[in-house]
Amino acid sequence: MKQISFATLAETGKKRRTKRERFLEEMEQVVPWAKLIALIEPHYPKAGRGRRPRGLETMLRIYFMQQWFNLSDPGMEDTLYDVPCMRAFAKLDLFDESMPDETTILKFRRLLEQHRLMAAIMNTINEVLEGKGLLLKGGTMVDATIIHAPPSTKNESKQRDPQMHQTKKGNNWFFGMKIHVGADVDSGLVHTVSVTPANAPDVSQLPKLLREDDRAVFGDKGYVDNRIKRAARQAGVFWGVSLKASAQHKLSGANKRFNRKMSSIRSRVEHVFRVIKRQFGYSKVRYKGLAKNAAQVFTLIGLTNLYLARRAMLT
Incomplete structure (x- = not known):
């Protein structure tokens, strides 16, 4: 057993736990560390x-805290x-050993990038969630x-980053990249991710976000595509993409009720972006x-799935 320093012992005697401490206690239990x-x-x-290299578990924990609290290597x-x-x-x-410096933290992240382990981390987390019955199959929400x-x-x-692009949304222009996700209808957890420049149309990533056994698809007006719609219906897949009005065809009352119903179903996928951004x-x-x-992004999506499913996992 590692001897506990006096400073650490004093910290454990606090009467009140902070939000950060409660969050880390929950993540300690739900992350599949092994x-x-x-x-x-x-x-x-x-x-x-x-x-001697730093302990792998310590470096993984530090890397995850960087994602949870949006910290740079020096930070x-x-x-x-x-x-x-x-x-x-x-x-x-603090009193037993020096902290890993920013270079050590950087090298660990580069090791994950070099061996493409971030996507594997997300997939491993999803496998655990699926094994617990929290990530189901049957329908997908895209956004x-x-x-x-x-x-x-x-x-x-x-010059600006040549791999990023600008796009217009409403009356505003945005420069950057776009995260596309396919999320399970029942749980709201993400099973597939795609990253593109910001100017890529949402519908262009739709085939990549669907699973072969999906029996329903839900999305907003950005995923309107009559060719894919016909193919989905021929395959017996429910097409829950919101209808889009045009100059020649206005939406009827039934069309608007359909859109409201579909929006109420696919709104759960927005929770993923709320966690990532806020x-x-x-x-x-x-x-x-x-x-x-x-x-x-792959790591963030995996950790977001754990965060959204944490209460079910803890109980």
């Missing part, structure tokens, strides 16, 4: 003659020194959201290029 560690371990550096290093409950969650003690990228050209290359603070890209940002 499966994720087994997934990463074959790619993790082994101890040799050189500098995460400072937080480990400043916030006792986050230090304890990473299984570190997309825009994540902003810096539009400024005041940088070394004097709970985890991910509303602006952190890296340059689609690949690095898409890798982070």
Whole structure:
């Protein structure tokens, strides 16, 4: 057993737990640590003659806290020194060992990117949720959201990120990328993710977001496509995409009632974006290029699924 320092012992005697502490206690219980560690371990550096690598579980916990609290590498290093409950969650003690520095944190993330482990992390989490009966099959809700990228050209290359693009939504222009998700109708948990520049039409990603055994599809007007609609109906799939009015064809009262009914069903998929943008603070890209940002999105989606399913898992 590791000896507990006096400072850590004093922290455990607090009478009131903060929201951050309660959140970390819940995540401690619902994250499938053993499966994720087994997934990463074959790619993790082994101890040799050189500098001994940090413990894999500690680095994974630090990486997850970066996603939950939207922290940069330097910000995460400072937080480990400043916030006792986050230090304890990473299984570190201030008086026993130095904290992992920002370079160590960066190298761990690059290891995950190099071996494409972020998507595997999301899939592993989904497998656990499916095994517990929390991620079901039968129908899919599709939706997309825009994540902003810096539009400024005041940088070394004097240009914006060439892999990001601008798009018009309503009367406003947005520059960045777009997250497309396919979520389970019953649970609201995401099973498939696609990341594109912001100017990609929502309907272009629809075939990628559906599962072969889906018997129903729900989406907003951005997914109107008569060709896909006919193919779905021929396959016996319920088409729950909202109807779109045109200059020649106005929506009837029945059409509007259908749209309201479909909107009430697919509205659950918006909870995913609320957690990512408001709970985890991910509303602006952190890296340059689609690949690095898409890798982070995979991790965020997996952790969002755990957050949305945490109460069912705890009970």
